[in-house]
Amino acid sequence: MVILTNFDLKTTFLKRMTFQQLPEKRQEQLMAFNRLLTIMDELREQCPWDKKQTIESLRHLTIEETYELSDAIIEGDLPEVKKEIGDIMLHLVFYSKIASETNTFDISDVLHGICEKLISRHPHIYGDVKVENEEQVKQNWEALKLKEGNKSVLGGVPKSLPALVKAMRIQEKARGAGFDWEEKSQVWEKVEEEMQEFKTEFNVIDNQAIDLEKAEGEFGDLLFSLVNYARFININVETALERTNKKFIKRFQFLEEKAKESGKSLTDMSLAEMDVYWEEAKRN
Known part of the structure; x- marks a missing residue:
């Protein structure tokens, strides 16, 4: 049978x-x-x-x-x-x-x-x-990929992904393998720690030249920790940043149009004048 x-x-x-x-x-x-x-x-x-x-x-x-x-x-x-x-x-x-x-x-x-x-x-x-929940489904998925021949949980992250998206995918895959923070408060503490390190290392008040390579590394750490926190509270960082980009473009183009109506170009206007139109753009 x-x-x-x-x-x-x-x-x-x-x-x-x-x-x-x-x-x-x-x-x-x-x-x-x-x-x-x-x-x-x-x-x-x-x-x-x-x-x-x-x-x-x-x-x-x-x-x-x-x-x-x-x-x-x-x-x-x-x-x-x-x-x-x-x-x-x-x-x-x-x-x-x-x-x-x-x-x-x-x-x-x-x-x-x-x-x-x-x-x-x-x-x-x-x-x-x-399985009991979505998280177990994700963990099983990553475990099965390793059985199929993947040498690393992170091996499936495309090298050519934009860095912001890549950071999010790396963290998601690490979580699928059980490597993650337990509480969002811990993640935020890491954000504050990275922010303080960056602020201390590159004093915003001091106008002296900085080590750009080192600053880039520290800033990368800060961004990575912010992406991590966003993921923890279910914010898609790529979508969030792109919406902010679109919002800025819309307001900036409003500013350009208003300057044109007044017979000026942006290069002829003071920051104070531009700020008036910018605040108007925010209300629209």
Whole structure:
């Protein structure tokens, strides 16, 4: 007698379902994906630009599309989010199409690969592992990655990530391995300690030249501790800083517009004059 596990039952059922047996919404989704694959095949065969592209040539475009999706998310513009997801989806299909031409892999290999990863990384869903909360799920995830061959918990952090995002991901992964502070008050004490070290080392009142390399190191420590505290209280530092960037841009452009209306340029105005418009911008 063959005994099927919970996972076996689920996958066996899915494998045996025909297209017509799938829910109507799933059929619609699969048809839409099939349409994209068909268009990609046609473009790769017929369009001069698409025929010319390589995995390397698409890389910088994919990065740009990812940042555009990020912008749309921060703005809360869901129609734009939908559009940017489509652009990224196109790129993923494009990479897979190019790889299929050399029999390296195709889109089905990509999708089966991520499916197998998700199944293996969720033994609490597809196996007998029991978890009590989200934190245990994260810890299991990192432990499984090490079993799969990762030499370090931090090995999966991309080297080219922006430093602020990288700091956040490093700390999240370290926490997944159980290396973290116990209380947020401890984290804040570390922030204050780093702030005091920076202030003591580089006296803000003293105008003497400082050791820039050392100052950079100490400032990096301070930023890292602030990122750590933000993570502890569930603030996404990248989102927080980007919203502040956008707020500053909006106010500065208001300042420029007001200066223009008064027949002046910013370089002709005193700081006191600019401050009047700046306070007005904050009220708008």
